[in-house]
Amino acid sequence: MFHLLTIAGSDSSGGAGIQADLKTFAAHGCYGMSVITAVTAQNTTGVTAIQNIDPEVVEAQIDAVFQDIRVDGVKVGMVSNSALIRAIARKMEEYAPKVLVVDPVMVATSGSYLLEKEARKDLQEKLLPLATLITPNMQEGEVLSGLSIRSQDDMEKAAAVICQKGARAVLLKGGHLADTADDYLLYPGEGDWLKGKWFPGQRFANPNTHGTGCSLSSALAAELAAGQPLPEAVEKAKAYVALGIQNGLAVGKGHGPIHHFVDLYRKAGWE
Secondary structure, eight states: OOOOEEEEEETTTSSSSHHHHHHHHHHTTOOOEEEEEEEEEEETTTEEEEEEEEHHHHHHHHHHTTSOOOOOOOEEEEOSHHHHHHHHHHHHHOOOSSHHHHHOOOOOTTBBOOOOOOHHHHIIIIGGGGEEEEEEOHHHHHHHHOOOOOOOOEEEEEEEEHHHHOSSEEEOOOSSSSSSSOOOEEOOTTTOEEEEEEOOOOOOOOOBBBBBHHHHHHHHHHHOOOOHHHHHHHHHHHHHHHHHHTTTOOOOOOOBBTTTTHHHHHHTOOO
C-alpha cells in the first residue's frame, strides 16, 4: 500500500481540500495522511472565512509524518500566504519526496480567491521548481505565465513559459475553454527537450464539480507514486475525475462535489 500526504486547506463542506484528497487517496487504495494549512468556512456556494495555520504548526505536522511514516508521494494544495509557502518549500527540500504534485490553488470553483497576491512570487520561485508536476487551471495558468489564455495555442505557449520560469512539468487544465475541456501536458523528454501531449476532455452537463482540481492532483499523486509515467498517470487520473463528475452529488445549493467512490458504490449496490 502506498502512503500519500496531502498538504492543503480544510473544506468544511467536505467536497474539496484535504477532504477530497483523502477520499481520492482511499479510492486509489492508498493510505492518506494530512497536513492542514488553513481552515476554511466553505460550502457549495462559496468561501466565507479563512483561518491560516501558523507556519510553525504546519512544519511540525510535516515533521510528525515524515519522521514516523514512509511517504511515497505528496500533494500540495491551498497555501494562501508567503510564510506558509516558504515553510512548506523548506520541508520539501529537507525530505525530498519522490513524488510532489502541486496544485497552485488560487481560485475556488465558486470564484472565491484563495491565494494572497503577494504570495504568488514565492509560490512560483520557491515551491513550483520542487514539484514533479504542477496542475494549474486556465486562470492560474494566466497568473503563472503572465499571458492571456483564450485558445489551445495560448495554452501551449503559457505552459512553455511556466516551464521556462522553473516548473519541471505542467498539466494546464482547459476546462474553462469555450468549446473543449482538453488538458495540455508539457513534460521532460530526451535531453533538454520538453514534450507536449494533449488529453481530450469531455464536458458534462453537471454543475456538481466542487473539488475537481483537488481530486485530479491527488489522483495524479497516487498514480505517480505507483510508478506510472506522467502521460499514463494523467490519462488514468482524468478518467477517475471524469467518472466522478458524471456521477456528481447534488449536495447543497451551489456546486456540489464530485463522487469519489463511484466504483465502490456500484460494487456494493449503493447506487
